[in-house]
Amino acid sequence: MSTEPAISARQLRKSYGDRLVLDGIDLSVPQGTVFSLLGPNGAGKTTAVKILSTLVAADAGELRVAGHDLAVDAQAVRARIGVTGQFSAVDGLITGEENMLLMADLHHLPKREGRRVAAELLARFGLTDAAKKPASTYSGGMKRRLDIAMTLVGDPRIIFLDEPTTGLDPRARHTMWQIIRDLVTGGVTVFLTTQYLEEADELADRIAVLHEGRIVAEGSTEELKRLIPGGHIRLRFTDPAAYRSAAGALTEAVRNDELLALQLPSDGSQRELRSVLDQLDAEGIEADELTVHTPDLDDVFFALTDSSHQTDRTTEALR
Numbered sequence: 001m002s003t004e005p006a007i008s009a010r011q012l013r014k015s016y017g018d019r020l021v022l023d024g025i026d027l028s029v030p031q032g033t034v035f036s037l038l039g040p041n042g043a044g045k046t047t048a049v050k051i052l053s054t055l056v057a058a059d060a061g062e063l064r065v066a067g068h069d070l071a072v073d074a075q076a077v078r079a080r081i082g083v084t085g086q087f088s089a090v091d092g093l094i095t096g097e098e099n100m101l102l103m104a105d106l107h108h109l110p111k112r113e114g115r116r117v118a119a120e121l122l123a124r125f126g127l128t129d130a131a132k133k134p135a136s137t138y139s140g141g142m143k144r145r146l147d148i149a150m151t152l153v154g155d156p157r158i159i160f161l162d163e164p165t166t167g168l169d170p171r172a173r174h175t176m177w178q179i180i181r182d183l184v185t186g187g188v189t190v191f192l193t194t195q196y197l198e199e200a201d202e203l204a205d206r207i208a209v210l211h212e213g214r215i216v217a218e219g220s221t222e223e224l225k226r227l228i229p230g231g232h233i234r235l236r237f238t239d240p241a242a243y244r245s246a247a248g249a250l251t252e253a254v255r256n257d258e259l260l261a262l263q264l265p266s267d268g269s270q271r272e273l274r275s276v277l278d279q280l281d282a283e284g285i286e287a288d289e290l291t292v293h294t295p296d297l298d299d300v301f302f303a304l305t306d307s308s309h310q311t312d313r314t315t316e317a318l319r
């Protein structure tokens, strides 16, 4: 099996008129993983999806998807991918089943095979009961599930999901997450855009943050969180003697003598936490309360996409 990334872009550029949308972005998505492109409205997420899924031409860049060069063989790429756009491709005037059969026709599946695949996917996405109803009567979550079911008709090994859960309620969002996880378990590579940091946190192996035409940060959730200062471990004591011994043992801690609390800077990693606990254990000290504050992806996102609030440490870490 080839180890070539499922999706790769080098120096991808795209302008609309004099608006530079993608200013030379690089990315690489290993097979069977979830890659999430995060960015504020208008950052260029949909543009990137449209280019990588052959719907829009890039101005420049070396782009490879499913082992093919986009500039040379877009047709071969098209045959191997599925795309669920930001805005639903479901036709509301016909039933869910008819939408599925239409996709089967587009993929040139023989009639019987088309019916089998449609029925199977409708069942898999919990849409069997609604299959004969006009799609306009579906809830947002049902429409989104139908959208993805339609994308899967051709059994693509790479799928692009542009904001698959925008507007869904928490339960529908969790259902969608499970659908995406199941796809990945089946070996599918997923390129996901989202506004929800929590979603990237839940699903993505790697995350890239797009801002002003460039990727301003890329890494696993943990790596991104480490770019942001502010993580700490906090210990509280009720016994003043225990507090004093702890303060003596943990010399780097910031003391709050009034509250009998100690605060240590931390990246939130297991290793750092263990080292603190080991030091306390060695002294036979037990804290009454221990909390770990890790900056979450929201902190990262705001720090990275709001240049005026970028801290020195963030800027430095990104160099």
Ligand SMILES: Nc1ncnc2c1ncn2[C@@H]1O[C@H](COP(=O)(O)OP(=O)(O)OP(=O)(O)O)[C@@H](O)[C@H]1O
Pocket (backbone or CB within 6 Å): 016, 017, 019, 021, 039, 040, 041, 042, 043, 044, 045, 046, 047, 048, 086
């Ligand atoms: N066909 C087009 N013609 C002209 N400008 C366009 C076109 N498509 C997108 N743009 C512009 O390109 C920029 C990026 O748009 P894009 O849709 O890729 O952003 P996005 O990150 O998907 O945003 P959102 O989160 O709102 O979906 C925007 O300024 C948009 O106005």
Ligand SMILES: [Mg+2]
Pocket (backbone or CB within 6 Å): 045, 046, 047, 086, 162
């Ligand atoms: Mg978009």
